[in-house]
Amino acid sequence: MSPSVLKICTHSGTFHADESLAVYMLKLLKRFSNATVVRSRKNEDWEAADIVVDVSGKYDGKKFFDHHQREFTGTFNSNYKTKLSSAGLVFKHFGKEIIAELLDIDEQKKPKDVEMLYDRVYKDFIEAVDANDNGIDKYSNQDELVGRFHDRNFSLAGVVSNLNPSWNSDPTDADFDRMFIKASTIMGEAFVEYLTYMGKSFLPAKKFVEAAFNSRKEIDESGKIVLLDRYVPWKEHIYAIEKENNVVGQILYILFPDTNGNWRITAVPVTSSSFDSRKKLPKEWRGLRDEALSKKSGIPNCVFIHAAGFTGGVESKEGAIKLAKMSL
Template identity: 40%
Template sequence: MAENAAKRLKTDNGAAVAIGTHNGHFHADEALAVYMLRTHIPTYAGARLVRTRDANLLETCHTVVDVGGEYEPARNRFDHHQRTFSTTFPDRPTKLSSAGLVYLHFGKAIIARRMAQAEDSETVSLVWRKIYENFVEALDAHDNGISSYDPALLAAAGAEKRFSNGAFTLGAMVGRFNGYWNDPVIEDPVAAQAAEDQRFELASQRIGEEFDRGLDFFTRAWLPAREVVAEAFNERQEYDSEGRILVLKKQSAPWKDHLYTLEEEKGEEGKVLYVLYPEKPVPGAKWRIQCVPSAGDSFESRKPLPEAWRGSRDEELDGITGVEGGVFVHASGFIGGNKTFEGALAMAKKALKI
């Protein structure tokens, strides 16, 4: 099984393990694949990196990623460029890159070590899938030339980008570590390869830092929030008979993903409109009222705060809402605040009726 891949690893006579990948222009997928192995799988700690397309040299490597034309997990060969290759992550449509392949086979071991749990535990599987969908899959799609949206459908709809996002994708971030077209040419091939390898090492470390931040967030913050949001979801009729207001009583937690999942599980999609939470987990803290987005990455709210409230603050806001203690309502209407929980709840209930 994929999750047991790390248990197969062996080294000969204690020699340092060698990981092979291709030289030349590098990409985010092999940069992350190498990082995950070297940093998170004990067998690969201190592993040598061999960047070459020489088949004979690759054959001497313990593990090969993104080159070699083989996907043979039993032999630690993880290339995806074969014409016949079609492997995807379970229940996902995106064809894997070398990052996805390494994560498929070693991801559970990485997460299990971080969480000190068994690889086959339910929580490890949950985080394994979440990190793939929220981080690794983007690299797989980028390397395989898959767009987030169908270009034909976008063109048919006449959709155009409103602004440039600065091309700041994970793939572009790694790509910036490659040499420029007009850099001085290093004549000595050994020195040239060493310089290129050094840039790859920097790129691998950089994409790895982002992976580790994601791993830390999903294991230490996102997962514990699941219980907090579930409790609030089950108690929401205390504040509105139709369950449209969710209250995080003690402090805010990452709630969007969990809310959408809970709604789907209960067959109540789109039900919750407002989420209330204290700004800080201390007595007397001010409270926020946040509108639930129509989708996780959307700026559109299911029900924005009333237009007449937007852009107002303090006493002016109190006069418009008829609720004391108002702090502000954002000009776009996606969030507002009150000095007390009671005030925030009163604002939410009034907003439901407008």
């Protein structure tokens, strides 16, 4: 069939983040790019459609992608426990194809890249959509958690929910359909921006980090200092590269040029989300700046060392190397 006559069907009425995203993801594919979207709860519309998401009470991985059946318990794979929503179902079956097309990656030539992005994008983006739609709390014991502020309306799911027409405006199906398009665009554009970042920024950065890792002993024979000749997203790559080379926990400091022309020294965190470092910069330097820091360290043209000891700056590459070696 020509792409112009393909039909994607989802339910009418109140819409949610999951089907808003599911529909947008399908339309990212060339074969569905010109498809019409039908919002209906009528069986005849489901049967007439080429693919049906978030409605029908059926899931076959081919045409029907609903998750509301009592017996449905599907997850992305055995590594995940979160029940899939329509967004997760669509990504599970079409995610690799979406990644390959959107990022122009040949899956046959670069299967590891596609596989990494497939898992990472699910974990960092889609799984939260699945959990939200299925009423799954992020924390196992909500009673023990007291939030400092309300962030429901700050989330994508909250934004989408608020786009539904007001109950007291006597909304028509056309009103819901019009706002669904807006909701789908918001969810879809956020997804595309994240996937594009991962594929065109995060993933290519690994080769720069690997090259710096492999030449690290040219900087210091201990192998604990890595110097990047330009800034790239390095944090998560360092942990992966250490693991691949059986030197987990060895790298202590990363050096790289700052945007203002100075050089930065950063202590590697204990984990990618931790504020604690494997080895902080020396206590006697912390909180000092400029001449006071240069005098204390004996290294000229220092700029600062953060009071928490996790990062600092100096005007030259040579100075950054000296700071790192002394910090060892």
